[in-house]
Amino acid sequence: MHSIFGQLPRFLSYYNLEFILQAALTTLLLSISGCVFGFIFGFGIAVLRETTGPLWLPLRAAAVLFVEIFRRIPFLVTLFLVFYACQALNLDISVFAVAVASTCIIGAAFLSEVVRTGFDAIPSQEREAAAAMNFTLAQTLFLIVIPQAWRVILPPTFAFFLSFIKDSALASQLGVVELTYSAKVMNNKGFSPVLGFGAALILYFAISYPLARFGLYLEQRLGFSRYRKP
């Protein structure tokens, strides 16, 4: 106990702090980019699943398969899969890029379901009315469904973004220098694990908690919709 406090001044050196904060930034960057790209792909998947007719069937089936597969694989295993696949293909990309790609994959799988649920939340009668008036799928989605569904889609998307921040800790296993990795480095440097992992826990909390509060606020704000359902 005594040694922990004894180490504290040395632990809080400028160099260490810079390193840890840099790592925290990497954590944030990793989750944001994974979530943004994941959402874009997930959105595409959700739209694909709305298509009808035999022409789109192969793509529709591929979309379902993709979602059902990657929602059922642990993030750690996805990370290894992407990592070794890149290695086998002789792709020379950084571990950070591997981690972003992996987040993007699970993001696409989970967020496509969020988007789909959002689409489903719009009364089917409105979509039938649109179909009967010859709107195309794209017109129906962009003019009628999405302007209403985004309120349903946004809060859970934000919740997934928060979960990606926490999942990104697993990327330390590949050697991505993010927050968890920085804690391990501090540990290896001989600092007490209480300090190293304690600092990581505090910083994760400092990132995640305000965002979680914001997410709650978002949910409440969007919950009071001007568009009451009949």
Added chain:
Amino acid sequence: MNYTLQFGQVIDRLPYLAGGAWLSLLLATLAFFGGMIIGVFGAMAKLFGGRILAGIANIYVVFFTNTPALVQVYFLYFALPSFGIILPPFEAVLIGLTLNSGAYLTEIQRAGFLSIHRNEVEAAETIGLSQMQSVWYVIVPHIVRTLYPSLSNQYILITLGTSMAAIFGVEELTGRALSLNAETFRSIEIFVITAGLYIAITLVANVLLVFLGRYYFRARMRLF
């Protein structure tokens, strides 16, 4: 591209991997039910505990849901010895996962309690049920039915979450995949098969849970 896939060596070790999958499920099940018990107390504390108990439960939930499970277990595994508590890897992971899922399950169960409407309780009492009876015949089934889908979803998420036990050397599915990888270097094949096993166990669990939910708890769930 000069990598040729060879599954033979990995297929031969399928029983070994399947044994790991069994441990994954065991870990998940223990963490889930441990978390459920914590969740009942947590939800009760948050709802009826008064300021102090509710405050403690709240701090617990907020802390565990806003930090990664991996770092929580790191802390238990590496930092607790500084305080004289030494946990073996499996126990550290199990305790970490249980505390973590307990926090999420507290929130889920709290939402379940909140979904009970006053008039449902009153209706139960007006048809002559005693308070105990109305709790047992009306409230508990109601909570189970409304919570069942999110609980089974949480169970699947916990199953996926157990894979981080590998990092601490626990020989569950991912752990065995890593051992096999060090032994054979057929990395892609190993992780494809491992992924397949995770898909298989979560799919089986999912199907069982949905059928159980539909027929036993009359929960509204879809499989896909």
Added chain:
Amino acid sequence: MDFLGIENLKARYGEHVVLNDISMTVEKGEIVSLIGPSGSGKSSLLRALVGLLPVESGEVRLNGEIINYRDKQAVKRLRDRLAIVFQQYNLFQNMDVLRNVMLAPMKVKGWPREECEREATALLEKVGLGAKLHVYPDQLSGGQQQRVALARALALRPEILLLDEVTSALDPELVNEVLDSIRLLASEGMTMIIVSHEMAFVREVSSRVSMMAAGSIVEIGTPDEIFQNPKHERARDFVGKILHR
């Protein structure tokens, strides 16, 4: 030749046959009413006609062209000429009344914006909502929403209008607002198929009445034939009930 011809139309939800061997014709300018007990398949017939309910067998002809519902382009052409007003209001909740009415003409038909806006405004005035152009659907009464839906259908300049119980969700006081709008259309010679429970109204505006039960057409004829002298047991039964309510 009939304007709209339906022959041996059959459709089902899973095992349940909702339309069984439906045959009827509609001439240009005619108003045919569908009546019958709840669940008899009136809505289903309208939904099948616009291609929202898959047709299992049978034939629909519009102006001599046989409509193949499996051909997306044919359904598109068909929907170009038919418009449906649903039992529920089905307005787009995310846009104001004017935009609800002018959206399809603008985006689907590709007509010029100013023209669409002018016509939408005129139509809304015609159904008595000239003062509500920039109000959102959830701020309107049921009858007002129903009339917006009517204007929205008319803005597509359909050749045939299908109306599904447009008054059933309304207060008695609001019913007349909507019926007046339909009377006006009738006087202008619009071809319509109307599902309605307002028997007095049906008698007044229909050229022919078609009585449905359990997915089939039991009897079809002029309002006088159906209401005063129904030939079939089932029709007599139904008419007896509604007239002595």
